[in-house]
Amino acid sequence: MTAPMPPNAGQFALLWGAVALLLIGGGISLARLWKPNNTLRLTAKSMAYFAICLALSALIWHAWNRRSWLPIEDNFEALLALAVALVGFTLYVQRARPIPGLDWFLMPIAVLMLAAAGLFGEIKPGAYQPNELWRLAHRMSTFGGVAAFGVAAGVGTMYLIASAKLRRKNLVGASPMGSLERLENLADWALSFGFALLTVGIVTGLIEILERGSKTELGPHWMTSPKVILAFTVWVVYAIALHTPITPAVRGRKSAMLSIVGFVLIFATMLAVLYMPGGR
Amino acid sequence: MQRLIVLGLNHTTASLDLREKLVFTPPQRHEALTGLRQKFTDCEAVLLSTCNRVELYVARQTHGHPKQQELVEFLGQSRGLKLHEFQSNLYEKSERDVITHLFSVASSLDSMVLGETQILGQVREAYDAAREAGTTGPMLHPLFQRATAVAKQVMTQTSLGEGRTSVATVAIEYARRIFDVFSDKTVLSIGAGKMSRLMLANMAALKPGKLLVCNRNPTKADALAREFGGSAVPMENLAEYLAASDIVVSGTGSTQPIITRSLFESVMRKRRYRPVFLIDIAVPRDVAADVAKIENVYLYNMDDLQQAVMATRSQRSAAVEAANEIVDREVREFVAWNRARMMGPLIDQLYQKSHAVAREELDRIIGKLSNVSPQDQRQLEDLTRRIVNKLLHDPVQALRGSDPDHAAMSQYLHAVQQLFRLNLEDQIPGKTATDGADGDPSAHKA
Numbered sequence: 001m002t003a004p005m006p007p008n009a010g011q012f013a014l015l016w017g018a019v020a021l022l023l024i025g026g027g028i029s030l031a032r033l034w035k036p037n038n039t040l041r042l043t044a045k046s047m048a049y050f051a052i053c054l055a056l057s058a059l060i061w062h063a064w065n066r067r068s069w070l071p072i073e074d075n076f077e078a079l080l081a082l083a084v085a086l087v088g089f090t091l092y093v094q095r096a097r098p099i100p101g102l103d104w105f106l107m108p109i110a111v112l113m114l115a116a117a118g119l120f121g122e123i124k125p126g127a128y129q130p131n132e133l134w135r136l137a138h139r140m141s142t143f144g145g146v147a148a149f150g151v152a153a154g155v156g157t158m159y160l161i162a163s164a165k166l167r168r169k170n171l172v173g174a175s176p177m178g179s180l181e182r183l184e185n186l187a188d189w190a191l192s193f194g195f196a197l198l199t200v201g202i203v204t205g206l207i208e209i210l211e212r213g214s215k216t217e218l219g220p221h222w223m224t225s226p227k228v229i230l231a232f233t234v235w236v237v238y239a240i241a242l243h244t245p246i247t248p249a250v251r252g253r254k255s256a257m258l259s260i261v262g263f264v265l266i267f268a269t270m271l272a273v274l275y276m277p278g279g280r
Numbered sequence: 281m282q283r284l285i286v287l288g289l290n291h292t293t294a295s296l297d298l299r300e301k302l303v304f305t306p307p308q309r310h311e312a313l314t315g316l317r318q319k320f321t322d323c324e325a326v327l328l329s330t331c332n333r334v335e336l337y338v339a340r341q342t343h344g345h346p347k348q349q350e351l352v353e354f355l356g357q358s359r360g361l362k363l364h365e366f367q368s369n370l371y372e373k374s375e376r377d378v379i380t381h382l383f384s385v386a387s388s389l390d391s392m393v394l395g396e397t398q399i400l401g402q403v404r405e406a407y408d409a410a411r412e413a414g415t416t417g418p419m420l421h422p423l424f425q426r427a428t429a430v431a432k433q434v435m436t437q438t439s440l441g442e443g444r445t446s447v448a449t450v451a452i453e454y455a456r457r458i459f460d461v462f463s464d465k466t467v468l469s470i471g472a473g474k475m476s477r478l479m480l481a482n483m484a485a486l487k488p489g490k491l492l493v494c495n496r497n498p499t500k501a502d503a504l505a506r507e508f509g510g511s512a513v514p515m516e517n518l519a520e521y522l523a524a525s526d527i528v529v530s531g532t533g534s535t536q537p538i539i540t541r542s543l544f545e546s547v548m549r550k551r552r553y554r555p556v557f558l559i560d561i562a563v564p565r566d567v568a569a570d571v572a573k574i575e576n577v578y579l580y581n582m583d584d585l586q587q588a589v590m591a592t593r594s595q596r597s598a599a600v601e602a603a604n605e606i607v608d609r610e611v612r613e614f615v616a617w618n619r620a621r622m623m624g625p626l627i628d629q630l631y632q633k634s635h636a637v638a639r640e641e642l643d644r645i646i647g648k649l650s651n652v653s654p655q656d657q658r659q660l661e662d663l664t665r666r667i668v669n670k671l672l673h674d675p676v677q678a679l680r681g682s683d684p685d686h687a688a689m690s691q692y693l694h695a696v697q698q699l700f701r702l703n704l705e706d707q708i709p710g711k712t713a714t715d716g717a718d719g720d721p722s723a724h725k726a
Contacts, residue, residue, distance in 0.1 A: 038436050166457060167572075169584045180555060182460040251553050252576045 005066050007058070007076045012118060014058035015080065019114045021051035022087070026107050045094075048087055048103070055084050055114065070136075078139070079117035082147045086110040089151060099178035099186070105154035109263075113150075116270075134208045142201035146266055148194030149238070153263030155187040156256035163253055184252065187259055188242075195238045198266075202231055230269035237262040283342045284378045284419060287351045287370055288328070288335030290390070294369040302359050302366060304329035306409065312358045313413035319354070320346045324417040326410040326424060330402045332391065337382065339419035342694040348372055379614055382423065383607045386431035388440065394596060395440040400431045418621075423614070430610045437606065440599040447585040448482040451559050454588075455486065455527055458557050458578055466490040467510075468525035470518070471532040472500040475561050477507075479529045484508040492521055496532075519543060523550035527557045530566040537568040544571045559585070626693055627676055629702045634672055638664040 007015075025047025032040050059080045063069050090106045093099060162177045177183065237258055289302065304312060309327050316325050323340040336351060346354065352370065356363050373381050384390045386403045407424040410416045416424070434440060459465055467488045469476050472495040484491060491510030495501035501512035513521050522528060522539070532538060539558070544567075548556070553576050560567040560581040572579040642664045646652055652660075679692060696702070 162457065166454070166578055169580060169588065179456060179460040180458050185460070252555065254575070 005062075005074075007062050008065070011058045011062050011076075014054045014061070015076075015114060015118050018051040018054040018058070018083075019111055019118070021047045021054065022107055022111050022114070025051065026104070026111070029103055029107075044103070045091070048091055048107070052084055052087050052091070055080055055087075059084065075120040076117050078143055079113045079120070082143055082150075083110040083113035083117065085147050086113065086150055089147075093186075099158075099182060101158060101177045102155070105157050106151060109150040109154055112267075134204045134211070138201055138204040138208060141197040141204065145194045145197035145201055146270065148190045148197060149259070149263045149266050152187050152190035152194060152259040155183050155190065156259035159183040159187060159256040160253060160260075163256075180252070184255070187256060191238060191242050191255075191259060195235075195242055198231075198235055198238065202235055205231070227269060230265060234262055234265045234269060237265060283344075283374065284337075284339050284423070285348065285351075285372065285374045286335055286337045286378045286381055287348065287355070287372050288333060289366065289369045289371065290333035290335075293371060294366070298366055298369060299331065299334065301361055302329075302334045302355070303331065304334065304358070308358070309406075309409055310413050312354075313410055313415045315358070316346070316354060317413070317415050320344075320350075323415075324410075324420045325415045326406050326420050328385070328403060328406040330399065333385070335385070337378065337420060337423075339417065339423075342691070376611065376615055379423065380607065380611045382427045383430045383610055384604075386427040387434040387603055387607060388431070389434075389600065389603055389607065394600065395435075397435065400428065400435075403431070404428055419618075422618075426610065426614050430607060433610070434603045434606050438599045438602040440596065440603050447561070447582070447589060448478050450585050450588045451479060451529075451580070452482050452486065454559075454578070454580060455483070455557055458555055459526065462486040462488045464489050465526040466492065466524055467527045467529070468492045468494060468513075468521055469504070470494050470528065470530040470538070470566065471562070472497070472504040473531055473533075476529060476531040477504060479531070479559065479561060480504065480508050480510075483527060483529065484510075488527070490524075492525065494518060494521060519547060522547045525556070526554070527559070529559045529561065531561040532566055534562070534566060535564055537566055539567040539571060541568055541570045541574065544574060544577065548574055548577065561585075622693055623679065626696060626702060627679070630676070630696065630700055631668075631672060633700065633702065634668045635665065638668045 025044040028040050028047065029044035031037075032044075059077055062077050062080075086106060087110045090103050090110075093102060158177045159180060162180055162183060166180070240258060289299070291299070294302075304327060309329055313325055313327055316323070320340065322344055323338055323346060325339075326337040328335045328337070334355075336355065338346065338351060340346060352363060352367055355361075356366065381390070382403075386400055388395055388397065388399050391399050403424070407416070407420075407428075410420065410424075455462075465488045467480070467483045467486075467490070469480050469483075469492070472493055476493075480491070480493070491505065491508055492513045493501045493505040493510055494513050494515050495504075496515050498512060498514070504510075505512040518538070522544070528539075530539065555576040555578065558567055558571065558577060558579040560579065563582060565581055567579055567581070569579075571577055639661075642660060646657060646660065675696075679696060
């Protein structure tokens with residue numbers, strides 16, 4: 001077990017620097033809606049790369065200070081690692097097989113995560129102590145699930161906009177956002193991946209509770225704690241969103257809407273974990 | 281000093297018959313370029329020959345050869361045509377107009393189909409052919425390289441290249457926005473009329489996995505299906521084929537909708553609600569309007585497609601304006617770069633020659649004077665240098681600030697060259713360049 005160590009001013013500066021770069025890059029990228037320009041595209045992309053470098057530097061610095069390299073031991077580094085993974089994923093997709101506008105929808109989620117790292121990291125440093133296998137599996141799978149659901153929500157929003165444009169029969173104007181089929185495939189992939197991780201997270205969390213009983217942070221009334229209720233609700237929402245093979249009517253726009261609802265709920269679960277009494 | 285000219289004809293000035301007679305095949309072009317170079321050793325030339333235009337770009341000394349008439353005769357001789365057959369169809373542009381023209385041509389602004397990219401490839405090909413023939417030099421190298429860059433800029437920074445100009449191409453654009461991969465998709469055409477054929481021709485270009493044609497007349501259905509490598513299916517089993525199809529083009533002569541909401545709801549259930557693209561090109565309509573309300577159904581009728589075409593065209597006028605702005609800006613930059621490139625050596629030589637004359641005269645007078653101390657000599661040298669500099673200051677400034685739109689820059693430079701008897705043959709940078717790298721205006725901009 002490592003000792004709790006709050007992030008220092010330098011690490012916060014790097015984190016807020018990354019947020020600023022992502023926001024400026026996002027603004028520049030959005031400017032392409034009015035003036036399609038390759039220089040703007042490259043500038044926005046460079047900003048995202050610089051932001052990743054800053055966030056990674058903060059992460060490595062923090063890990064070095066803690067002498068622990070698993071980035072899930074406190075809110076600061078866990079959220080930071082998630083945001084880096086999300087920005088990295090976006091840049092990878094845009095490089096491998098670009099979906100126009102993907103960054104407009106995923107980068108705000110990364111910014112949200114970084115901002116949460118900046119705020120909650122200071123409030124509750126050293127929140128986790130992954131000294132047991134179950135706890136470790138629980139943290140890793142839930143955090144991974146959040147990142148995947150972030151992607152699904154972002155892509156789901158894109159699907160809704162693209163579908164609305166097609167229904168309005170609007171070909172003219174801003175650039176397309178990739179085909180509906182591609183967006184649906186990407187959202188399905190992110191949902192499946194996130195759902196698998198969330199399921200592992202819930203099961204391992206349950207094992208932890210059963211092993212330790214009322215000694216867990218959730219206390220004796222763990223079943224009615226906001227974290228457990230919200231986590232289960234999120235699981236049900238994603239289960240519905242994903243069960244298109246059984247009831248195919250829930251696909252396309254409905255599935256996209258459920259992805260967004262699920263992400264809002266999972267974010268609420270995180271807030272519950274961080275703020276509400278007995279939330280953890 | 282070099283003068284830039286273009287001589288040519290295109291689809292707006294000459295008929296297809298005439299264009300066909302003047303067109304150059306690659307070997308003929310090579311032969312023509314080498315022939316031109318043998319005849320006029322100092323000139324540079326690029327010959328652009330496409331189905332829509334034949335243009336000869338030439339850079340030559342200001343009062344050198346070939347003159348316009350010599351170029352016309354050369355074109356006629358190369359293709360075995362008499363002058364009266366084509367001379368009236370030719371246009372000639374010089375200096376700045378040539379640059380504007382080439383940048384517009386490469387950007388497809390002068391093309392029959394706006395936004396087509398084929399012309400850029402043809403311009404590049406013409407430039408490569410001229411390089412191979414050794415007929416490009418310090419003027420045409422940078423000009424053609426810049427033209428290529430400008431065309432790319434126009435294509436990436438404007439929506440000119442978004443080629444949606446017909447109902448069929450708009451339908452394809454919609455299809456691409458719904459589906460990502462077409463190799464696992466099925467296209468069904470209900471009806472086998474002219475419009476259905478046109479639509480199928482465009483859809484076939486997407487290379488769908490299956491192409492089906494359904495028509496009351498099996499012979500017509502079979503003929504159309506075979507034309508595009510598809511298969512004909514019976515009209516009686518329409519619902520079954522609708523469920524199996526991802527893109528449906530309907531264009532029958534039926535007076536009542538053949539696809540109703542209730543029919544299509546059952547079709548969607550069978551399809552497990554996979555998205556479907558319905559294109560109704562029939563008038564009166566084949567598909568009931570309320571079919572569009574079913575989830576994951578994207579229905580477009582003739583009106584929708586035509587409105588998209590109209591909207592695209594009005595959007596294009598904005599794109600043309602934006603493209604013209606890019607071309608104008610790039611022409612200004614190229615002209616400025618070219619002025620600096622040509623003026624520098626000339627001004628240098630003007631100063632060198634004037635100072636040499638002053639120095640010569642000064643040495644002569646010092647030789648005649650007695651008791652000139654070294655200090656006096658330095659004073660005299662300063663005096664002559666200042667006089668020369670002051671005398672040249674105004675003309676040089678006037679030359680630098682001369683308005684390129686008022687008179688051709690090469691005329692100014694030529695006048696200075698003649699008035700002061702300057703010889704720049706060996707001083708123009710990049711004169712012997714073969715790859716044009718030294719003369720790339722984009723490098724100058726960077």
